[in-house]
Amino acid sequence: MSSQFIPHGECNITVEGNILIVEVEGLWNIEFMQNMHASLLKASQQVDVNNYGLLLILHGEALGAQVAIDYHIEFIQRVNTKAIAINLAHCSIPSMTKHMCEKVYRTVNFPSQYFTDTLTAKNWLKAQLSL
Numbered sequence: 001m002s003s004q005f006i007p008h009g010e011c012n013i014t015v016e017g018n019i020l021i022v023e024v025e026g027l028w029n030i031e032f033m034q035n036m037h038a039s040l041l042k043a044s045q046q047v048d049v050n051n052y053g054l055l056l057i058l059h060g061e062a063l064g065a066q067v068a069i070d071y072h073i074e075f076i077q078r079v080n081t082k083a084i085a086i087n088l089a090h091c092s093i094p095s096m097t098k099h100m101c102e103k104v105y106r107t108v109n110f111p112s113q114y115f116t117d118t119l120t121a122k123n124w125l126k127a128q129l130s131l
Contacts, residue, residue, distance in 0.1 A: 004031070005029055005031050006031065007029065007031040007032040007034075007035050008026075008027055008028060008029045008031070008032050009024060009025060009026050009027060009028040009029070009032035009036075009064075010024065010025045011023070011024045011025075011032070011035070011036045011039060012024075013039050013040065013043045014043075015043055015046045015047060016122075017047075017126075018047045018048050018051055018052040018053065018129055019047075019052065019053050019054070019055055019122065019125055019126075019129075020040065020043055020044065020047065020052060020053070020054050020055070021055045021057065022036075022040070022054060022055065022056050022057070023057045023059065024036070024056065024057070024058055024059065024062065025058075025059040025060045025062070026058070026059075026060055026061050026062040026063050026064060027060075027061050027063055027064065027065075028063070028064035028065065028068050029064070029065050029067075029068050030065065030067050030068045030071050032064075032068065033064070033068045033071050033072050033075070034071070037072075037075050040079075044079075049080055050080060051082055051129055052080075052081060052082060052129070053081065053082055053083045053084065053085065053125035053126075053128055053129055054081050054083075054084045054085070054125075055084075055085045055087065055118070055121050055122060055125060056084060056085070056086045056087065056101075057087045057089075057090065057118060058086065058087065058088060058090060058091050058097055059090040059091070060090070060091070060092055061091075061092050061093060062088075062091045062092075062093075062097040063093070063096060063097060063100055064100070069100065069103075069104060072104065073104055073107055073108060076104075076108050076110070077108050081110060082111070082128055082129055083110065083111040083112065083113075083124075083125055083128035083129070084105060084110050084111070084112040084113075085112070085113055085114075085115055085121035085122070085124055085125045086098070086101055086112060086113070086114050086115065086121075087115050087116065087117065087118055087121050088114055088115070088116060089115075089116040089117060089118075098114055101114075111128060
């Protein structure tokens with residue numbers, strides 16, 4: 001799919017052990033998702049792809065256009081993430097963001113949990129990775 005617009009949203013990915021920490025700020029369009037997915041694939045080379053988790057720390061209006069969300073679902077159906085922790089503490093609209101995320105992660109059947117602090121989210125992910 002070719003890009004037509006400037007990416008909307010920001011993303012920063014760090015790796016801590018077998019956890020990809022993804023800080024994202026929305027609103028997101030499909031061009032943003034394409035860039036973020038390329039960054040995720042690159043970062044995933046630093047973890048055990050058979051046993052890693054993802055910590056999403058969402059900022060601002062953490063929502064995406066439906067076409068971007070659909071594109072994201074297609075992408076994450078092809079990855080092997082063991083669990084996803086979502087930190088909603090920095091969202092402007094946490095209830096809407098949580099609702100959107102619940103639809104996404106139920107669709108792909110990934111274990112996911114919602115948090116308001118990073119330390120608890122990391123501890124939950126570490127427990128999931130040890131199962």
